[in-house]
Amino acid sequence: MEILRVKGLKKVYPMKGKKEFVAVDDVSFEVNRGEVFGLLGPNGAGKTSTIKCICGLLHYDDGDVWVNGYSMKDSRRRGLRHISAVLEGNRNIYWRMTVKENLEFFTGINGFSPSKSKERMEYLLHQFQLLEQRDTVVNKLSRGMKQKVAIAISLVTDKEIILLDEPTLGLDVGMSHELRGLLKTIAKEEGKTILLSTHDMQVVEETCDRLVIINQGKTIVHDTVENLMRLTNQHFYLLQLKNQLTSEIKQRVAKIAKAISLRNDTNNGYTYLITLENPNGLYDIMGMLRDSGAELRFIERTNNRLEDIFINLVKEAGNHEISS
Numbered sequence: 001m002e003i004l005r006v007k008g009l010k011k012v013y014p015m016k017g018k019k020e021f022v023a024v025d026d027v028s029f030e031v032n033r034g035e036v037f038g039l040l041g042p043n044g045a046g047k048t049s050t051i052k053c054i055c056g057l058l059h060y061d062d063g064d065v066w067v068n069g070y071s072m073k074d075s076r077r078r079g080l081r082h083i084s085a086v087l088e089g090n091r092n093i094y095w096r097m098t099v100k101e102n103l104e105f106f107t108g109i110n111g112f113s114p115s116k117s118k119e120r121m122e123y124l125l126h127q128f129q130l131l132e133q134r135d136t137v138v139n140k141l142s143r144g145m146k147q148k149v150a151i152a153i154s155l156v157t158d159k160e161i162i163l164l165d166e167p168t169l170g171l172d173v174g175m176s177h178e179l180r181g182l183l184k185t186i187a188k189e190e191g192k193t194i195l196l197s198t199h200d201m202q203v204v205e206e207t208c209d210r211l212v213i214i215n216q217g218k219t220i221v222h223d224t225v226e227n228l229m230r231l232t233n234q235h236f237y238l239l240q241l242k243n244q245l246t247s248e249i250k251q252r253v254a255k256i257a258k259a260i261s262l263r264n265d266t267n268n269g270y271t272y273l274i275t276l277e278n279p280n281g282l283y284d285i286m287g288m289l290r291d292s293g294a295e296l297r298f299i300e301r302t303n304n305r306l307e308d309i310f311i312n313l314v315k316e317a318g319n320h321e322i323s324s
Helices: 047-054 076-080 099-109 118-127 143-156 173-189 201-207 225-231 247-254 281-292 306-316
Strands: 002-015 018-032 036-040 062-067 083-086 161-165 193-197 210-215 218-224 235-241 259-266 269-276 296-302
Touching: 002 047, 002 193, 018 036, 018 047, 018 062, 018 193, 018 210, 036 047, 036 173, 036 201, 047 062, 047 161, 047 193, 062 076, 083 143, 099 118, 099 143, 118 143, 143 161, 143 173, 173 193, 173 201, 193 201, 201 225, 201 306, 210 225, 210 306, 218 225, 218 306, 225 306, 235 281, 247 259, 247 281, 259 306, 269 281, 269 306, 281 296
Parallel strands: 018 218, 036 193, 036 210, 083 161, 161 193
Antiparallel strands: 002 018, 002 062, 210 218, 235 269, 235 296, 259 269
16 A cells, blocks of 8 residues: 655854754654655645655665665655656746646656656546647736646656645635535546645645644654644634723733634634643633723634644744744
């Protein structure tokens, strides 16, 4: 079942006039054939360095990566035959070419004849709803359309493993939803293995089977999404107040709650998410709010969200300035 294995991976960057920076420190995980696997972590955790080591763009200092049984240290070229990647922040496509020309070009440089790949290209243009844009220069497409073209290109050579680094970053809600559907289709109908690095927790909840969370270069969680959602013994409550809590009251609430955060700020008031290990602590918090004169608009119990679990896990690992 295993198609990708990372064991004891370490990547160190030399720093001018400073000690070296360890970006990835003894990270290990395995990815099975046909699954969508999430690679998560706050900014600077080492996710992109890990992905670049996996797809052969970076040499690593210790450990190893096996792609379909081939070591990326000893048999890099053979390993690369099984991987396609769409990296965030990189131009994965040629903007002066049309959509069709991009597909033909990337099949060509991978040793595939455009005539033999014609059926595959037509299938992907249809699957990604790009038929009307096939002769459009990529630079004239929206960001979401460019991202779809990049993912289509990663599939056109029919490689088993697709590495996607922040595939929904900067996309609007509609396009993000469409891409989530495409990822599920790629895994289910195409039988591809997807390694997904993202900050979009909804993408992970809807598409990933298992995940690994890394923080400061180290693995802190390696489990199924289902187990992570089920085994986290915490209680979440949404409280909407007329006015924003003062720093003094927030500090007092924080002594009872595991976490408190402002979820949103609207004309209706201020909505806070409160995380409790013991739900009886809610009585103390409500009394505290009443004594302070806070006006409660509503309160409701809410389900565990992967985003909240992720935030708490990273905080427990020692990084309090996180992005998600």
